[in-house]
Amino acid sequence: MTNAPLLSFDLDRTYPAPPERVWAAFTRADLLERWVLPDPEWRLAKCEVDAREGGGYRLRFGPRPDGDAYSEVATFAVFEPVERLVFDVLTEGEGTSERSRCTVLLLPVEGGTRLELTVEGLSGPQAAEHLRTGWQWCLEGIAAQLDAAAL
Structure with missing residues (x-):
């Protein structure tokens, strides 16, 4: 078995x-x-969002002090407010170019929301592991942002 x-x-x-x-x-x-930010030691140099189907977001981020090592451009392929977001992402920088498709499902549950994320179309296991780590940090970051907004 392989x-x-x-x-x-x-x-x-x-x-x-x-x-x-x-x-x-x-x-x-x-x-x-x-x-x-996929790493707490990094900074964000640019963040723009066009919130509609066909729109997307543009980011520049990376290690301090400049935060300008990577760019990430996403296009919203499916934009179903408060339920489903599908976006195609191109991340480039420092000799890396990776494409992926991300699907975010938001499901109401008792006491809150269950977010289900699928990331696919990656070039290989190393890219998958790096993006998995980054997305884990991001999901924790959403939790912290939501907690801060509740105060």
Whole structure:
């Protein structure tokens, strides 16, 4: 039996917030910039969001002090407010160019929202592991942003 390379992964997280607040974290630049960094030692140099189908987001981020090592451009292929967001992402920088497709489902559950994330179309296991780690940090960042907004 051979193991196929990991070219996709799934993550999920339940937040004690309504789906509208979790949706806003993905579709408002002022909220996205609070959680999108995949490493707490990095900074964000640019964050723009065009919240509509066919729109997307543009980021520049990376290690301090400049935060300008990587760019990430996403296009919203499916934009179903407060339920489903599908976006195609191109991440480039420091000799890396990676494409992926991300699907975010927001499911109302008792006491909050369950976010289910699928990332697919990756070039290989190393890219999948790096993006999985980055997305795990991001899902934690959403939790922190939602907690801070509740205060």
